[in-house]
Amino acid sequence: MENPLSYRDNVLHIEEVALDTVARRAGTPCYIYSANAILCRFRAYDKAFGDQAHKVCYSVKANGSLSLLALLATAGSGFDIVSGGELFRVLRAGGDRSSVVFSGVGKTAEEIEYALEREIHSFHCESESELFLIDALAARLGKRARVAVRINPDVDTATHPYISTGLRQHKFGIDIAGVEGVYERARAHRNLDLEGVSCHIGSQLLSSEPLLEALDHLLALVERLRAKGFPIRYLDLGGGLGVPYKPGEQAPSISDYIARMCSRVGGRGLTLMVEPGRSLVAEAGILLCRVLYRKRNGDKEFVIVDAAMNDLLRPSLYAAHHEILPVRRDDRRGTIQADVVGPVCETGDFLARDRQMANVLPGDLVAIAMAGAYGFVLSSNYNARPRAAEVLVAGKGWRIVRQRESYEDLVRGEVV
Numbered sequence: 001m002e003n004p005l006s007y008r009d010n011v012l013h014i015e016e017v018a019l020d021t022v023a024r025r026a027g028t029p030c031y032i033y034s035a036n037a038i039l040c041r042f043r044a045y046d047k048a049f050g051d052q053a054h055k056v057c058y059s060v061k062a063n064g065s066l067s068l069l070a071l072l073a074t075a076g077s078g079f080d081i082v083s084g085g086e087l088f089r090v091l092r093a094g095g096d097r098s099s100v101v102f103s104g105v106g107k108t109a110e111e112i113e114y115a116l117e118r119e120i121h122s123f124h125c126e127s128e129s130e131l132f133l134i135d136a137l138a139a140r141l142g143k144r145a146r147v148a149v150r151i152n153p154d155v156d157t158a159t160h161p162y163i164s165t166g167l168r169q170h171k172f173g174i175d176i177a178g179v180e181g182v183y184e185r186a187r188a189h190r191n192l193d194l195e196g197v198s199c200h201i202g203s204q205l206l207s208s209e210p211l212l213e214a215l216d217h218l219l220a221l222v223e224r225l226r227a228k229g230f231p232i233r234y235l236d237l238g239g240g241l242g243v244p245y246k247p248g249e250q251a252p253s254i255s256d257y258i259a260r261m262c263s264r265v266g267g268r269g270l271t272l273m274v275e276p277g278r279s280l281v282a283e284a285g286i287l288l289c290r291v292l293y294r295k296r297n298g299d300k301e302f303v304i305v306d307a308a309m310n311d312l313l314r315p316s317l318y319a320a321h322h323e324i325l326p327v328r329r330d331d332r333r334g335t336i337q338a339d340v341v342g343p344v345c346e347t348g349d350f351l352a353r354d355r356q357m358a359n360v361l362p363g364d365l366v367a368i369a370m371a372g373a374y375g376f377v378l379s380s381n382y383n384a385r386p387r388a389a390e391v392l393v394a395g396k397g398w399r400i401v402r403q404r405e406s407y408e409d410l411v412r413g414e415v416v
């Protein structure tokens, strides 16, 4: 899959746009996304299914910016949401409500009612009490709810413990061992259509094996449920495909993964669904920032930039690695080993540690690569820092799709 970043005349470009041009008008810190990189990945998923009935439902929590949702909606994507707010965003962006699936362990009654009224595709339920509540609310509204139980297949994923979800000890899903009983008891709920099975075993998976293992468990379950008379029509395998954050890291190819998935499913009359988040948007985005200062404390060299953990939390939260690229490449300057840190008053506020990187100086622009997923969405106003602007690039064109927050935005809704 091609990378949207490249150096032209030693200036870093995303698609055909020079990053210093964007910084001049949009300011820093600023998230910048390549529309074509996102579309290219979406089409890789969509095409690989061939004539297998399927739906690709982009996982909104990876990046819920309206412009990205609109881009994917136009390309024919469905959406995987985990809150009422995400449903609101999808609808605001012009997404098709009938291809929205609602996941999450803690859906509130208000959120369920909102989704029932909008007639989304289905609910992925994570407990028996949730099935009970959805049925009761659907009855009150005179609606039917299509549901799948989210299965916890007890598959180990070898990813960061914070983003692994498919083991029995995790809060997600219902243990596959007892799930048939759950479907049986749910038969009594008159307003539910039990038509699916779903799972999502973790994120940033650098092998598709655990996903295919989970698929095998789910396919066997589909057979057992069908034998009991449940009309199971769809199987949703969730998201989770990883991306190569570190140089030399290998991620599974989207099309190979989907092809292997399809070959296991064959002609069972199932619609296959997937919920990719990271693998659609991570590589398409960067966080552009400016070097404020350089300093040395003892043996340690620091590069202080104008973006911080409130803008990009992943390094602080997961010790995640993001490449740091100078916008103007000048090999004569050599390299340094440094911590790249932001202005937030926390020792945990860093974007890179002990990093061998270009010898950047105050005033230089740097790009933090592969920041399109779980970047802006995890940003906050900590230290009363306005959240960054967002820019969408397509070919030579680009536009600001989210204004940088102002100081007034910081106090909206507050009273003295």
Ligand SMILES: *Cc1c(COP(=O)(O)O)cnc(C)c1O
Binding pocket: 059, 061, 062, 080, 082, 103, 104, 200, 202, 203, 204, 238, 239, 240, 241, 275, 276, 277, 278, 279, 373
């Ligand atoms: C987070 C999440 C996804 C997306 O995961 P990625 O690793 O970003 O692909 C899909 N489905 C559910 C239910 C999720 O919670």
